[in-house]
Amino acid sequence: MNISSTLQEQAFSDPLAIRAICRNGVWKRETSGTAPGYVQANLAILPSALADDFLRFCVRNPKACPLVGISEKGSPRIPELGLDLDVRTDVPRYRVWKDGEVAEEPTNIRDLWSDDLVAFAIGCSFSFEEALISNGIRLRHVAERHNVAMYRTNIECVPAGPFSGPMVVSMRPLVPADAIRAVQITSRMPAVHGAPIHIGLPASIGIVDIEQPDYGDPTRIMPDELPVFWACGVTPQAIIEAARLKFAITHAPGCMLVTDKPNAALVAF
């Protein structure tokens, strides 16, 4: 057994180990299911000239863009999320955006890093899904091993500078009693999207065809279930794309930044 395969085994429980095998280029795929119990984050890296606008955008749209960490200008470190953590290498795969298009999907951004960049770590629904599952709530997309269904809504984010556009939401079908319990559980986790923003009437938030998600995979809704909608961390990525910035970097879909912060540390009360 070589060092990499030992680390891969550890990675399923240890955030430090998964960051290590991301850093050495061994782990290049989705992080779902790794390091259970620890916060995984959406990543956005922007030139400093845009960082203030983006920071205000996050503050104004806390349900879609709940900040769990932010670097100093030019520093690839976010110590509160992991002392060793390096945003240039610790995500399995990145998206490099040029003029609003994905230019490449590298496994590290060492060569692209500069003293002018600022990194934003934004909460992710994995944290609250873990809380739902540990409360006995079955999530169909998890059981069926496909991506959560996500939709653009008619809910406009509060703009800041060049950043504006609709909120993207994720949808999980739940029987009403579980939907009520899910409101209780996720209300306690405002740093990872918090309470649902909508239940039951997709047309009210501009979703025309629930069977046709804009991102992710369709999820069946049974006759005894309601669709429950949470603000989604895809929002900031969609907003960055829509702003057609000259240059930006994000994580590739599903390839999250795995942190040392326990999910339990995000529970508000």
Next chain:
Amino acid sequence: MNISSTLQEQAFSDPLAIRAICRNGVWKRETSGTAPGYVQANLAILPSALADDFLRFCVRNPKACPLVGISEKGSPRIPELGLDLDVRTDVPRYRVWKDGEVAEEPTNIRDLWSDDLVAFAIGCSFSFEEALISNGIRLRHVAERHNVAMYRTNIECVPAGPFSGPMVVSMRPLVPADAIRAVQITSRMPAVHGAPIHIGLPASIGIVDIEQPDYGDPTRIMPDELPVFWACGVTPQAIIEAARLKFAITHAPGCMLVTDKPNAALVAF
């Protein structure tokens, strides 16, 4: 201005004053809107031989029968709800049940009281409605000044001794965002029915025709609203009626026991 009319004015803000004008027989009608900020309770008075069963019934069905107070056998006092409080006189109107039928509706039960009786005070939705309204949530039945719509469900209460039967629920139509906020608010008030027990799919809980409530008045549901259902304090009264007890006393509908306990004291966290 005589003493009674002064007390009637005070009664709109002071629980002690409304109990006083109930006690002297001046106030004989519904208590809704009086003594805002204070807990009003459903009342059930039973012979001691049935009190243990009823107590276990309440404990087993805390959402429908949240106990806020219980007397000692033979004592008409529940000091934790008001030092002067006397369950023989302090409710505007009572229902005396004989063999499962309403035998009379007196304004006091002084002559019916005995050393063998036990009084149960059970939380009421007025407390959480006040919390919803103070959070800016509009309740249509309040705005339109009619009774809340209530329904028998197919949810069986957990039985105890002779007490068994279906849960009765109250329904308030809310837009989804308000429904989510209402879950948050009422989750914090377990002593007054707590979180909703159902949202959105009345047939799932055995409600065939939402326009035909079993108790109270119909409430319109707009196309952008969901019906939200809470366990209701009418449940214990319906259960007592169904048990066809030889003798029992309850409050008359809407004529609640007004207590000195602030609604705020029921907020769990």
